[in-house]
Amino acid sequence: MVRLVKAIRPAALLLGTSLVQVGLAAAGSPATPDLWSLGREQAGIHRISTLFTAQDVRERLASEAGLAAALDWCKRTAVTRVFLECFRDGYQADGSTLSNAMVRFRAEGFGVSGCVTPTQVGKPSTGWAPISCYTDPATQERVKAIFEFAASVSDEIMIDDFWFTDCTCSACDAARQARTVTLGDRTYPVNGDTWEDYRGELMVQISRDYVLAAAKRVNPQARLIIKYPQWYDRFHERGYEVLRQTRDFDGIWVGTETRDYQDPRWGGTVQYEAYFIMRWLGNLGGAKCGGGWFDPYGTTERTYVEQARQTVLGGARESLLFCYGSLQSETGPRNVEALRAEIPDLLAVAREVGRRSVVGGGGVQTGQQPPRERSAGVRLRRNARSAPGALP
Ligand SMILES: [Zn+2]
Numbered sequence: 498m499v500r501l502v503k504a505i506r507p508a509a510l511l512l513g514t515s516l517v518q519v520g521l522a523a524a525g526s527p528a529t530p531d532l533w534s535l536g537r538e539q540a541g542i543h544r545i546s547t548l549f550t551a552q553d554v555r556e557r558l559a560s561e562a563g564l565a566a567a568l569d570w571c572k573r574t575a576v577t578r579v580f581l582e583c584f585r586d587g588y589q590a591d592g593s594t595l596s597n598a599m600v601r602f603r604a605e606g607f608g609v610s611g612c613v614t615p616t617q618v619g620k621p622s623t624g625w626a627p628i629s630c631y632t633d634p635a636t637q638e639r640v641k642a643i644f645e646f647a648a649s650v651s652d653e654i655m656i657d658d659f660w661f662t663d664c665t666c667s668a669c670d671a672a673r674q675a676r677t678v679t680l681g682d683r684t685y686p687v688n689g690d691t692w693e694d695y696r697g698e699l700m701v702q703i704s705r706d707y708v709l710a711a712a713k714r715v716n717p718q719a720r721l722i723i724k725y726p727q728w729y730d731r732f733h734e735r736g737y738e739v740l741r742q743t744r745d746f747d748g749i750w751v752g753t754e755t756r757d758y759q760d761p762r763w764g765g766t767v768q769y770e771a772y773f774i775m776r777w778l779g780n781l782g783g784a785k786c787g788g789g790w791f792d793p794y795g796t797t798e799r800t801y802v803e804q805a806r807q808t809v810l811g812g813a814r815e816s817l818l819f820c821y822g823s824l825q826s827e828t829g830p831r832n833v834e835a836l837r838a839e840i841p842d843l844l845a846v847a848r849e850v851g852r853r854s855v856v857g858g859g860g861v862q863t864g865q866q867p868p869r870e871r872s873a874g875v876r877l878r879r880n881a882r883s884a885p886g887a888l889p
Pocket of ligand 1: 622623630631632633664665666667668669670
């Protein structure tokens, strides 16, 4: 990764490191803190949340025993908000199961929001299997129906980070060459004929018409949150536009799932990137930036907790633990035990981060820039004066 990230003076890094080290020293305390009370007390500083996928809703929240186990797990993990997902992998959760679980969590004092993961929505992309072709009219209509359903059960809806396309089918290719996005009977011009141009315009316009407008017609209170993936340097290739979409959506969220660098499947991302992307998108979104999101895949206890530290040090107001179901097996339980031991200190660090300003020289990370161009000093200097979305 090109190191044009925001430079931080050693003093600032030492601050964060020393705070976490103080926390580590205290983690062995024999007194087990009441994390539910602590989480509620500190939620205004930093909140911990988790997500139940649509499949988790079906398999883990449809019975009283499942609900009781989930409530207990959340309370023992300082989780004070839950996201109950309406759609994932072609499956839409049952409305009454969702509503019943939402009522139950609220009655127990939790914040409750919804989520949509746009995987297997409709016509498959020619690229990655779970992704869809949003040039396809029937798929566009399916998007609209999914978000109408989500808005009918929840006032706040996160969109997991599959809200992009990598399709190169003949319909997409013709639209790209025609420089035109077509949504139903509306057309939108595209400022170029590259895949980046077409996909950016397509995802911006379908977000406006078939996500935001559709959801708010059903539920005027609906707030839509776009969660940006961790792979920031390829956003523009697949239709994520952090400038326009951050303006359009009610909130943004940040993927800080860096995992283990050496992991054969998930590795290759340095831990510091979680801090960097949290800072970058946190600055870009300002008050719209809700928090960071990380998961247990390809992690050990040590790197799982490191994701939490980077997210907190990066200034997130909330840490979302993805997801309840995955945290019940494989590395999940060990990771959660390690995290629980650190939560009091992570919350203390969050309080200190909130009181302080980061100091240091600024680098530039624009909204829509190919990675190789970031290494060019001339480009860097030009963007420092003129590019929208550059870090201050
Ligand atoms: Zn296509």
